[in-house]
Amino acid sequence: MKKIKKQHAALLIVALIISFQLIRSAVEHYNARRHYLSEVKNITHFHTPKEEQTLKKLLMDPILPGETFLHSDNCKGCHGYDSAQYALITEDSVDMNLFDDWRATMMANSARDPLWRAKVSHEILVNPSHANELQNTCTSCHAPMGHYTSKYKGYPFYTIADLMNPSDSLGLDGVSCVACHMIGEPGLGSMFSGDIPYDTSHVLYGPFTGVQTGPMQLYVAMTPTWSSHVSEGKMCSSCHTLLVNSVDLAGNPTGNKFIEQATYHEWVNSTYPGDQVVCQSCHMPQAEDSVRIATGYFGIPKHFPFNQHVFQG
Ligand code: HEC
Ligand code: HEC
Ligand code: HEC
Ligand code: HEC
Ligand code: HEC
Numbered sequence: 001m002k003k004i005k006k007q008h009a010a011l012l013i014v015a016l017i018i019s020f021q022l023i024r025s026a027v028e029h030y031n032a033r034r035h036y037l038s039e040v041k042n043i044t045h046f047h048t049p050k051e052e053q054t055l056k057k058l059l060m061d062p063i064l065p066g067e068t069f070l071h072s073d074n075c076k077g078c079h080g081y082d083s084a085q086y087a088l089i090t091e092d093s094v095d096m097n098l099f100d101d102w103r104a105t106m107m108a109n110s111a112r113d114p115l116w117r118a119k120v121s122h123e124i125l126v127n128p129s130h131a132n133e134l135q136n137t138c139t140s141c142h143a144p145m146g147h148y149t150s151k152y153k154g155y156p157f158y159t160i161a162d163l164m165n166p167s168d169s170l171g172l173d174g175v176s177c178v179a180c181h182m183i184g185e186p187g188l189g190s191m192f193s194g195d196i197p198y199d200t201s202h203v204l205y206g207p208f209t210g211v212q213t214g215p216m217q218l219y220v221a222m223t224p225t226w227s228s229h230v231s232e233g234k235m236c237s238s239c240h241t242l243l244v245n246s247v248d249l250a251g252n253p254t255g256n257k258f259i260e261q262a263t264y265h266e267w268v269n270s271t272y273p274g275d276q277v278v279c280q281s282c283h284m285p286q287a288e289d290s291v292r293i294a295t296g297y298f299g300i301p302k303h304f305p306f307n308q309h310v311f312q313g
Helices: 002-041 049-058 073-079 098-103 114-126 128-142 144-152 160-164 177-181 214-220 263-268 279-283
Strands: 203-206 223-226 242-247 253-261
Touching: 073 098, 073 177, 073 214, 114 128, 114 160, 128 144, 128 160, 128 242, 144 160, 144 177, 177 203, 214 223
Parallel strands: 203 223
Antiparallel strands: 242 253
16 A cells, blocks of 8 residues: 555656656747747848748748738738637627628728729829829828838838839728728827828727737737727728818919818717717627627637728718
């Protein structure tokens, strides 16, 4: 009897030592990898673009140096259709996935829109001396991620030719997920005509507090962050009031502003703001049920209210 107990004790000690060693090596491995990743992250110069891309992929950081935005394809995997029927559906299994709803909207197609392209070409024909300024203005709302990438890189204009460049997929992505969710609060509500206060510190603002941040930090290198401005009318203000500089028939600036459209100001001056009825209340109808907002993560909670991305006009 005594002998068996001794054997048990010995086994236990051996098991303890082995598990201690395993944990220690796992922690060491983790720390070493973190150190390695932080070192690579700080490298600013690479031998070749390919080397840079490979290393960045290794880091699972899809944002290349000098870039700010991400294409909606990066959001589709976790915020698109859930074949497991677990997230982005109602209690009755009605699909409400964010990607497919958004994909069909005017905003998702704002840079492909043939009427818009035709109108830009027409404006250039009428005012050839303002061709660059015109295209730069028109792209600020219709192709915001292409326009602002170019602006942050210090280029003077972003044109239709830039938009059509096969290496630029961000411009064509239109008013996309990141083009809205990266809008920061300072200045919002007093900046119009495509002047958009982006927060370029790799955060994406959303309406919920306390969401899991790990998956997005790992796969898209951006942190989902709560902020109340996302649920306010001013979220739409930078692009839904357009004042343009007017020119005379000879193309000379008159110094006057022309109100091309002022949907945001029409709303501000209506009774809706006082009744807490914002743009989102009507254009992003809330689901009756609470909904899980990301696919592939079991155990995440359902959220209420869930705002559908249908944006009908
Ligand atoms: C401040 C943001 C902003 C800027 C800058 C802007 N637009 Fe727009 N544009 C919009 C919005 C918002 C709509 C949708 C309005 C609506 O449906 O009532 C729109 C709609 C349009 C449409 C109609 C598209 C359709 O399919 O119905 C055309 C054409 C257009 N814009 C041309 C232009 C041109 C040309 C320029 C540059 C001179 C320009 N836009 C600059 C915000 C902007
Ligand atoms: C035109 C701007 C706009 C675009 C484009 C947009 N969103 Fe949103 N999104 C919002 C706003 C505004 C809210 C919050 C609404 C509220 O709280 O009233 C929101 C809410 C969310 C939420 C929280 C869940 C919910 O629906 O309430 C997630 C997740 C989200 N968006 C992801 C995405 C993804 C992914 C895309 C692209 C497929 C996208 N958004 C495109 C404006 C936008
Ligand atoms: C690897 C999966 C994954 C990818 C890729 C991903 N997300 Fe998320 N997202 C999540 C998870 C998980 C949450 C938090 C869910 C929870 O805790 O309920 C979330 C939450 C959000 C929220 C809500 C934040 C809040 O505080 O309300 C927004 C907005 C959002 N994501 C936008 C995006 C956008 C835009 C992209 C594309 C650039 C994207 N996500 C890509 C998994 C992902
Ligand atoms: C980055 C600029 C931008 C932001 C931010 C933005 N919009 Fe838009 N929106 C546009 C442009 C550009 C169009 C026109 C696209 C086209 O017709 O080519 C548009 C079109 C629309 C339409 C469709 C109009 C129609 O005639 O079908 C609706 C509805 C709309 N926006 C609502 C919103 C709401 C609500 C918000 C805020 C949550 C918002 N938008 C934020 C740029 C923006
Ligand atoms: C009370 C509900 C409600 C609110 C609040 C609201 N809208 Fe609308 N909006 C509508 C309806 C309904 C239509 C379609 C009107 C029509 O077809 O005549 C519309 C049309 C539009 C259009 C396309 C036509 C146009 O007039 O330019 C855009 C763009 C738009 N809304 C953006 C916004 C923005 C941005 C806000 C907030 C600043 C907002 N809306 C607030 C209900 C609303």
